């Protein structure tokens with residue numbers, strides 16, 4: 136049967152080679168399970184989203200009530216709605232871990248630049264999807280979040296008068312955010328996850344061309360450095376996914392609205408602005424950067440630049456080794472960067488005044504300095520500590536590795552027996 | 555066939571002409587797909603609205619909707635007008651009047667109102683920073699440091715002529731096109 140298919144469309148062959156026999160480094164840790172977890176999240180969002188769309192009304196008059204209807208009347212609507220709303224947050228938790236994993240272990244370095252840049256595009260598409268999805272419940276935060284964020288484009292009026300206003304009205308389909316805006320956001324919110332799906336396929340394709348990075352940052356050299364994906368990596372992925380699903384279920388069942396904002400339980404009112412507008416938690420660091428810059432256009436540029444800059448880091452980091460594990464100086468800057476991002480997230484949730492603005496400026500400065508100054512300079516001057524000669528050596532130690540035939544292709548053929 | 559070999563450029567002309575034709579055709583189809591997103595005829599039809607302002611007593615304000623946006627109509631007190639008139643244009647963050655009836659003039663109080671109706675200030679009630687609705691319409695609202703309006707989103711203060719005095723907003727509150735149909739009736743748009 137598989138043979139019959141393979142002669143016509145070699146799909147079973149490809150799946151077997153890419154997801155069963157595929158060589159994975161034998162030293163992957165649990166941070167490598169987040170790619171699979173993200174794939175799960177994407178599928179979960181698509182499945183729950185399609186169900187919600189069957190009951191949701193994308194109009195200014197009905198949207199808010201139809202959400203109530205889903206949560207109260209539709210059979211298991213409460214469950215599916217909570218899965219989708221909580222799922223968005225879970226997706227971002229996973230993607231942030233996934234990105235920081237890549238940053239720490241140098242997974243963005245050659246030959247994985249395209250893989251990394253596809254990741255940045257996926258991240259952007261995720262942000263756009265989440266932003267438009269948050270508009271759909273048509274509560275006060277939905278409405279005013281959309282108003283404030285779409286108004287960012289009006290700062291282009293500072294470049295060409297009238298350009299910003301024209302773009303904003305084009306996005307709105309009117310002279311203010313309205314049901315028309317809601318309608319088109321719904322259409323795009325349905326579309327974008329499938330665009331992400333396509334990008335993820337390219338992402339995984341690029342991954343399978345370059346091969347996976349691993350905690351040592353050194354490539355697979357001999358057969359004993361790798362294990363077939365099935366059952367080894369798959370089993371590990373399953374354990375990671377299981378733990379993640381427990382956390383996910385905890386939120387869905389016990390704290391379904393914890394990550395949301397109470398103002399969104401009030402229907403959108405174009406005449407009253409809530410006193411303190413905040414985006415969803417996963418946008419807070421970028422919101423803090425936006426508000427840290429005193430100039431309207433400058434803030435918008437800084438916010439977009441903070442994401443765009445990620446696409447350039449494969450060329451900003453010039454260290455001879457990939458993994459921060461072997462980089463005694465850079466390692467500390469990595470943690471400083473992580474702390475800056477968390478601090479920016481906290482500051483983004485605070486009103487833009489006084490000390491909050493001061494610290495937001497300091498951490499914004501470090502955010503950019505990390506990539507533009509620290510990365511190129513530290514990577515040029517630091518002497519990495521000694522890396523193991525092979526992945527096998529990193530796992531088994533030098534003697535055993537010699538036994539396993541690391542670095543000796545002839546011995547490598549016999550390696551499987553040693554495992 | 556022989557003709558092609560002797561005069562190969564004849565084919566180039568066909569290829570270029572056909573490609574140009576296809577490119578122009580495709581390009582001209584892009585615009586409808588872009589323009590369909592712009593405000594439609596229905597949204598534009600709501601472009602004008604008439605309001606009876608006789609019930610608004612001195613010191614009070616009302617908010618009406620125009621093109622889906624709130625419009626502030628304030629019946630200013632003598633002191634408020636006085637305060638606005640006294641402020642020199644050189645003190646203003648945005649020295650342009652932002653008045654659709656009278657564009658590009660200095661932002662004096664005279665240029666932001668209609669002669670003979672100075673007590674009436676009519677403005678789009680949308681903060682020029684990121685689009686929140688400033689406070690200051692209700693009597694109990696905070697009116698900011700300059701007695702006009704205060705936007706709580708990122709802290710912009712507007713004076714009694716709706717001009718930006720402090721905070722991140724770049725421009726004075728916009729004055730929509732409007733006319734007095736009578737002493738107690740205005741048409742916006």
Ligand code: HEM
Pocket residue numbers: 166167168169170171173174177230233234237240242243247250251253254255257258261331335338339342346347348349445
């Ligand atoms: C929808 C979102 C995403 C999905 C479903 C996804 C999926 C995956 C999968 C299945 C893997 C292989 C397993 C692993 O190494 O963890 C992977 C690897 C990778 N991803 Fe993603 N990804 C997503 C977003 C991103 C983003 C936003 C970035 C970076 C900005 C990124 C960067 C990478 C890199 C660099 C690798 C290779 C890691 C390595 O081999 O060490 N991914 N991704």
Ligand code: FES
Pocket residue numbers: 681682683684685686705706707708709710721722723
């Ligand atoms: S929107 Fe009014 S101050 Fe930002």
